[in-house]
Amino acid sequence: EVQLVESGGGLVQPGGSLRLSCVASGFTFTAYAMSWVRQAPGKGPEWVSGSSVSGDRTYYADSVKGRFSISRDNSKNTLYLQMNSLRAEDTAVYYCAKYAESSTWDYFDFWGQGTLVTVSS
């Protein structure tokens, strides 16, 4: 059974930092690109960042470019999102999402349960 378990969310002041983690199990983590997707309260999902299988190629939404950094540790089956210079508009539930086909960038077939990030003073 595929499982994605996010952690690391919480309350942080504007300008602060947080590091999110996503531990994967139930599939060959080293064969799949992965992404972070967020959802602000009452809004639709927004893709944030994606990582290739090896982590050598990373992509970011314009809204987070230069502030967020995605990485992965394939030895630990873990995906990370380092978030710096946080703003109120970054407040959202952050989901870890798996791509459906190995070694491709297509659609997301499985999501974790999410971790809430609240940016507020």
Add this chain to the structure above:
Amino acid sequence: IVMTQSPATLSVSPGERATLSCRASRTVSHRVAWYQQKPGQAPRLLVFGASARATGTPARFSGSGFGTDFTLTISGLQPEDSAFYYCLQYNNWPTWTFGQGSRVEVK
């Protein structure tokens, strides 16, 4: 690419049909997926490739469309189909864009 969904909210009776629309600001070929999300849960994949049902998706869910106009039809609505529905385009690599969602109320 902007994905625009309509209607924002749809209220229907059990057993009726719901038709949800998703329009892309430019062509996305057949690369559209649909997701269902219930309160407090993560989105769940229903349809990919515009019309292919994901594993476990009931046959009452059907997707169609190509290019810029896509539809998710839910036939014989059940109370458990009450949820938000989102479309996703995955043609414009390396960016993925969701619609703002349609809420379906079955009552």
